[in-house]
Amino acid sequence: MIKAYILLGDFMTLYEHKMSKIYIFLFLNILIFLIGICKIKANQFPLMGITIYLDPGHGGLDPGSIYKNIYEKDINLEICKRLNRKLTSLGAVVYMTRDGDYDLSNINSTQRKKSDLNNRAKIINESSADMYISIHLNSVSSSTWHGIQVFYDDVNNKNIVLANMFQEQFKKSLNTTRDVKEIKTMLLNRKIKIPGILIEAGFLSNSNDRYLLRQPNYQEKLADNISKVLISYYN
Ligand SMILES: [Zn+2]
Known part of the structure; x- marks a missing residue:
């Protein structure tokens, strides 16, 4: 037993x-x-947890650069909308300073442009965003100047790093020979405290740039290249 x-x-x-x-x-x-x-999931959504503030330059009464009936404000918005969709699909939270044809100036403001830029800086600073990207188009009297270029202000030490990363990517994939440029007199960029840069996506005064900037597939290419930089910056 x-x-x-x-x-x-x-x-x-x-x-x-x-x-x-x-x-x-x-x-x-x-x-x-x-x-x-x-x-x-991490591979599918490499920007998960990141918040980006997109700032399509100008809007409403302020068209930005003009060539005949082509307005900078409209192309800036188109590029930002595509970039918004792309970044969202990669997992980022995206805000835009405007999503239609208007500016952000206070009603009856006597200094409309200043009021617009101050309000853009205010909403970006008050957000919890990790980075802002302003999109603009360049224009000069010479029609030969062309290419995409990144501008930054050294209000923090991340901006120069970001500016160089973006410019290198554009040199590789978007056929530009331009270099980054530091400017301390841009009201918006001086006032924004979070990291960020301003991209002049091309020259409206140059015929080839003007043609490309209006093509949906070029705007997508631009959004893809900006997204690539953000993925490598945050991963
Ligand atoms: Zn502009």
Whole structure:
């Protein structure tokens, strides 16, 4: 009888040992599976947890640069809308200073432009965004100047790093030979405290730039290249 108990005891110990091994095996497999899912999500949404403030320059009564009936304000907005969709699909939270044809100046303001820029800076500073990107188009009296160029203000030490990353990407993929430029007199960029840059996406005064900037596939390409920089900056 005692021997039978001993045998039963051995059997139970062996059984419990085997079961614990099975549990450990199952636990490890579930863990590996869950890590796999997290990795897939991280790859699919590489900007998850990042908030970007997009700022399409000008709007409303302020058209920005003009060439015949082509207004800078409209192209800035188109580019930002595409960029918004792209960044959102990559997991980022995106805000825009405007999503239609208007500016942000106070009603009856005597200094409309200043009021507009002050309000843009205010809403960006009061947000919890990680970065802002202002989109503009350049225009000069010479029609030969062309290419995309990044401007920054050294209000924080991240802006120069960001500006160079964007400009290098544009040199690689968007056929520009321009270099970054530091400007301390841009009212908006001086006032914004979070990291960010201003992109002059091309020259409205240059015929090739003007043609490209209005093409949906070029605007998408622009959005893709900006997104690539953000992914490598945050990962
Ligand atoms: Zn502009």
